[in-house]
Amino acid sequence: MSTTLLLVQGLNGLQLGILLFLIAAGLTLVFGVMDFINLAHGVQYMVGAYFAAFFAAQTGSFWAALLLALPAALLFGLLLEFLVFRHLYDRDHLAQVLATFGVILVLNQGVKLVFGAAPLQVPMPDVLTGGIRVMEGLLYPVYRLAIIGGGLATAGLLWWLVERTKVGMLVRAGATNAPMVAALGVDIRRLFMIVFGFGAMLAGFAGVLAAPILSVEPGMGDNLLILAFVVIVIGGIGSIRGAFLAALLVGLVETLGRSMMPDLMRLFLSASEARQVGAALSSMLIYIAMAAILAFRPAGLFPVRAS
Amino acid sequence: MFSRIRAELPALLLLGALAVAPFAGFGEGYLLTLMARAMILAMAAVALSLLVGGAGLVSMGHAAMMGFGAYAVVILDDARIVEAHVVLPAAILAAAGFALATGAVAVRTSGVHFIMITLAFGQMAYFTATSLAGYGGDDGYTLYARTQVAGGRLLEDRLAFHYVCLGSLAATWLFCRMLLASRFGRVLRAVKGNPMRAQALGFSPYPYRLTAYVIAGAIGGAAGFLFANAAEFVAPAYISWQRSGELLFMVILGGLSGLHGALLGALGFVLLEEWLSHQWEHWRIIFGVLLILAVLWMPGGLSGLPAQIARITRRG
Numbered sequence: 001m002s003t004t005l006l007l008v009q010g011l012n013g014l015q016l017g018i019l020l021f022l023i024a025a026g027l028t029l030v031f032g033v034m035d036f037i038n039l040a041h042g043v044q045y046m047v048g049a050y051f052a053a054f055f056a057a058q059t060g061s062f063w064a065a066l067l068l069a070l071p072a073a074l075l076f077g078l079l080l081e082f083l084v085f086r087h088l089y090d091r092d093h094l095a096q097v098l099a100t101f102g103v104i105l106v107l108n109q110g111v112k113l114v115f116g117a118a119p120l121q122v123p124m125p126d127v128l129t130g131g132i133r134v135m136e137g138l139l140y141p142v143y144r145l146a147i148i149g150g151g152l153a154t155a156g157l158l159w160w161l162v163e164r165t166k167v168g169m170l171v172r173a174g175a176t177n178a179p180m181v182a183a184l185g186v187d188i189r190r191l192f193m194i195v196f197g198f199g200a201m202l203a204g205f206a207g208v209l210a211a212p213i214l215s216v217e218p219g220m221g222d223n224l225l226i227l228a229f230v231v232i233v234i235g236g237i238g239s240i241r242g243a244f245l246a247a248l249l250v251g252l253v254e255t256l257g258r259s260m261m262p263d264l265m266r267l268f269l270s271a272s273e274a275r276q277v278g279a280a281l282s283s284m285l286i287y288i289a290m291a292a293i294l295a296f297r298p299a300g301l302f303p304v305r306a307s
Numbered sequence: 308m309f310s311r312i313r314a315e316l317p318a319l320l321l322l323g324a325l326a327v328a329p330f331a332g333f334g335e336g337y338l339l340t341l342m343a344r345a346m347i348l349a350m351a352a353v354a355l356s357l358l359v360g361g362a363g364l365v366s367m368g369h370a371a372m373m374g375f376g377a378y379a380v381v382i383l384d385d386a387r388i389v390e391a392h393v394v395l396p397a398a399i400l401a402a403a404g405f406a407l408a409t410g411a412v413a414v415r416t417s418g419v420h421f422i423m424i425t426l427a428f429g430q431m432a433y434f435t436a437t438s439l440a441g442y443g444g445d446d447g448y449t450l451y452a453r454t455q456v457a458g459g460r461l462l463e464d465r466l467a468f469h470y471v472c473l474g475s476l477a478a479t480w481l482f483c484r485m486l487l488a489s490r491f492g493r494v495l496r497a498v499k500g501n502p503m504r505a506q507a508l509g510f511s512p513y514p515y516r517l518t519a520y521v522i523a524g525a526i527g528g529a530a531g532f533l534f535a536n537a538a539e540f541v542a543p544a545y546i547s548w549q550r551s552g553e554l555l556f557m558v559i560l561g562g563l564s565g566l567h568g569a570l571l572g573a574l575g576f577v578l579l580e581e582w583l584s585h586q587w588e589h590w591r592i593i594f595g596v597l598l599i600l601a602v603l604w605m606p607g608g609l610s611g612l613p614a615q616i617a618r619i620t621r622r623g
Contacts, residue, residue, distance in 0.1 A: 037419050039552075087603055093419055094365050098559055099602040101552040105595030113589045226430045226548065229423040237419070276440050283434035287427050291412045294424070298415055 004138050009259045010252065011134075015144050017251025018151030022206035023224055024231040024243040025158060026199020032175030032238020032304055034089055034192045037096045040080065040103040041203055042225025048073045048204025049220065050111055052211040053120040062125035062212070069208045070201055077200020081193060089192075108218045119215030147209050154205065155244055162240050171195055175238035175304050227254070230290050236300030246301065250286050257282040315484070317610065318567035321574065322477050329469055339465045340537070341581060346472040347533045349573035350479045352557040354526035356569035357483045359558055361492060362519045363499030364414070367422050368429025369554045372524040374436060374546030375402040376531020381448045381541045385441070391456045395532055402528025403521050405432065410520035414513060417502075429548050436543035447542025454536055462536055472533055476570075479526055483566055486522070495519055556598055562608025571609050 027041045051072045055065035084103055088096045128146050131139035162168035170191055173181045182188040207221070214220065231250050235242025262278030269277060293301065328334075328342060351373050358364045376398035383394050409428040413421055442448045453462040461467050486492050497505040498512040505512060535541045544550070553576065561572025579597070583590040601608075607615055 031419065035419070037422060084599060084603075091602075093422060094359065094555075094559065095602050095606070097365065097367065097422060098552070098556055099599050101556070102595040102598030102602065105591050105598065107595075109589050109591035109595070113592065222548075223430075226426060230427050233420060233423050233427070276438065279438035279440070280435050283438050284431050287431035290424070290427060291409075294412055294416070298420075 004135070005259070006256075007134065007138065008140065009256050011140060011144065011148070013252035013255030014248065015147050015151075015251070016255055017248035018148055018155075019206045019210055020224065020227055020231055020251055021155060021244050021247035022151060022209075023203045023221075024228040024235070024247050025155075025240060026195075026202045027228050028232045028235065028238055028240065028243045029171060029175065029195045030192075030199050031232065033171060033178060033188075033195055034174075035178070036085070036089060036192075037093050037100070038085065039097060039100040039225065040107070041199070041228065042221030043104050043107040044073065044077055044200045044203035044221070045207040045210075045224060046111065046216075046218070046221035047076055047107065048207025049122075049211040049214075049216045050115060050120070050207075051076075051204065052208040053115070053122050053216045056122045056211075062123060065122070066208050070205060073204025073207070074197050074201040077204070078193065078197045080200075081196050085196070086189075089189075104222070108222075112218045117218060119217040122211035122216060124212040141213075143212060147213075150209060154202070158202075158240060167191075167194065172304075227286070230286055232300075234290055234293050234300055236302040236304055238304035239300070239302040242300055242302030242304075249289075253286050253289055257285040261285070314565070315567070318480060318484075318565075318570055321567065321570050322473065322480070325473050325476075326470075329466055334466075336465060339469050341577065343469060343472045343533075343537050345574050345577035346476045347530050347537060348554070348557065348577060349570050350472075350476050350530040350533070351527050352554055352561075352569040352573040353476075353479050353483055353566050354523040354530070355554050356558045356561075356563065356566055357487065358519060358523045359555070360563040360566075360568075361483075361487050361499070362495045362516055363417075364516060364520060365422050365555070366425040366520075366523070367548060367551050367555065368409070368425035368427075368432070369523070369527055370546050370548070370550035371429040371432035372402045372406060372527025373531035373534055373550075374432055374543075375405045375524075376528030377535040377541040377545055378436060378439075378442070378531075379528070380450065380454065380532055380535040381442050384450050384452075385448075387451075389452060389455050390458075391454045391462075394454045395529065398532035399525045399528040402531060403525040406521045406524025406527075407517070410517050410524070414516045414520055426548055426551070429546065429551050433543055433546045433548070436546055443542070445543060447540055447544070450535065450539045450541070453539060454532070468537070472537075475529065475533060479529075480566055480570065483526075487566070491515065491518070560601055560608055562610035562612075564607065564610055568608050568610040575609055 023041065023045055027038065030036055030038055030041070048069055051069035052065045055068040056062055059065060059068070080103065084099060088099055124143050128143040131141050132145060134140045162171060170181065170186055174188060174191055178188060227250055231243055231246045234249065235244075235246035261282035262275050265274035265278040265281070325342065325346065329339065333339075333342065351369060355366060355369045358366055379398040379401040380394055383389070383397060388394065409425070413424045413428065416424060437445050453460070456462060462471065494505065494510050494515050497508070498510065498515055502512050534545065557572040557576045558569050559572070560575055561568030561570065580594070583594055587593065605612065605615070
């Protein structure tokens, strides 16, 4: 494998990692603060992408779509919280898993009903089309670099919010010991609504960012949701820092594994066998990594919860 | 003795109804196919109910166990090995082996961690299946023929297959029932109720939970063997995490008060799915809403419904 290809795959992995982080950030905080397992977080990402497609078609502008889709994703998240999720906080994880699974069924089919089953396209903003010469003979799409940049900026903003503001302090305290925070007179339900809405918006933001390079289709959030779970488990539930590092790790391992594993296998096996075994192995790679990390650190790399 | 039989009455009635169904106006090919599907899923659901209700292990990767069983059939079919006395043990061992390997990590955790880890391992199995290009990859694999029993084509006969499924389901139910009533089952429930106390009593939770996980996996593998034979086709979609979610829904729809809940839930699920899918193209919306409503308002499931109604009418 050439250095060029390695660099391209590395950047692709970074970009996947950034998207994963945007989804996992909300998920890990919702988990951390309310001990609430939300399978429907992946559809928030899908809903964000559909909002982007809808507003882009209406206004003809990516930027207008971005500006409109974010508050729309926020409102949609709060609506779901009001309709379904808030009735589940006092229930066990099993009930939460099932009810949010029901939300996935409804929304995946719902977008099919409203927008049809065919994938939608969102035009890339003009400023960000084309490629940048990253090194000799390598043109990398500007838009993908913009995703990485935008995601990193959002991660920075999130770090500032969580580490440096009063609300962030409460969120961190809530993730460590929610009953204690409630006992100190903080309205934990309202705090959770803020966290929840914000998390929904972040996932929606990831959906908007991904919309121009991926096809917008029903069920697009499902696989990313599982990866986001892996991220959270590796990073430690409730930890933003853990989610960030784990997201990059998962993004890189997933992308690099897929491109390198078949080549690696060719050292031991014949070409056709190598392709098959390599593909199978690369799809297992992050789960094996997760199992290995959990075997040594059952609570993840950066555990937050007070034991 | 009498009260013990009464507690098992719902399950016995359901199994009895399935036994006479082919001769009570439900003997059409299409209905037999539907019932076979329901019974096979019920087998997996009963095993899952053993995990969830008995051990408090909420697995979101149970479909992968069925998948391992089904893919064992596929791989042996591709090698032209179709004898049941080889294929069935292979299917069960494959699923049990996967359960042992992943359970060794997963069972160390509990609660949300366990849910997410089983989900992740289930997805791992799914993606592995999609990458098996030699066995159809994403598109799935059509079996050359159903598995043979002692050289004969017993499973090809619809009616015989119906009773093979019913017998497997009844055996699964009886086995899990006895397991829950045994000392092993009591330790499991003690660990579920209060791990600390069970530990103080001298029971290490880990081997008990892992054993339960492997047993549930093995039963899932047997169900997967039957599922592959019922459809004569296997695709990665059988292993998807949505299928795991559906299995969990069956268990909860039926109720966790006993194993008969899983039987009731699986039958109810398959019937509801079948009926709704003929009503509206976008039936999954209704299905999802019903799922949410069932979780929110019917905590005892279908089997807890009579008691729930009685409670409400008494209050009113």
